[in-house]
Amino acid sequence: MSYSRKSEQQKKAFRRIDGLLAEAVENGQAQQAYIVHGNCYEKAETWKAELQVAHPHVDFKISYFGPVIATHLGAGSLALVWTIK
Numbered sequence: 001m002s003y004s005r006k007s008e009q010q011k012k013a014f015r016r017i018d019g020l021l022a023e024a025v026e027n028g029q030a031q032q033a034y035i036v037h038g039n040c041y042e043k044a045e046t047w048k049a050e051l052q053v054a055h056p057h058v059d060f061k062i063s064y065f066g067p068v069i070a071t072h073l074g075a076g077s078l079a080l081v082w083t084i085k
Contacts, residue, residue: 017080025055030082032059038070038077047078
């Protein structure tokens with residue numbers, strides 16, 4: 001898979017996740033969110049900044065995958081998990 005195609009797929013996935021988060025915020029189901037990363041803290045920080053602009057009432061934090069999950073997902077993996085406080 002070419003780099004540009006992979007990048008397009010990642011952007012599409014981020015838009016989809018952002019849409020799901022927006023829906024959860026609207027329904028009062030997302031007050032706190034965690035960006036979970038696999039050895040890519042800078043990428044997580046960038047995503048956090050973008051999400052904070054779009055969803056200022058959500059408390060965003062950054063965490064990391066544990067070694068077992070990280071082994072299966074690989075470096076560069078990101079996830080977004082949200083909950084009610």
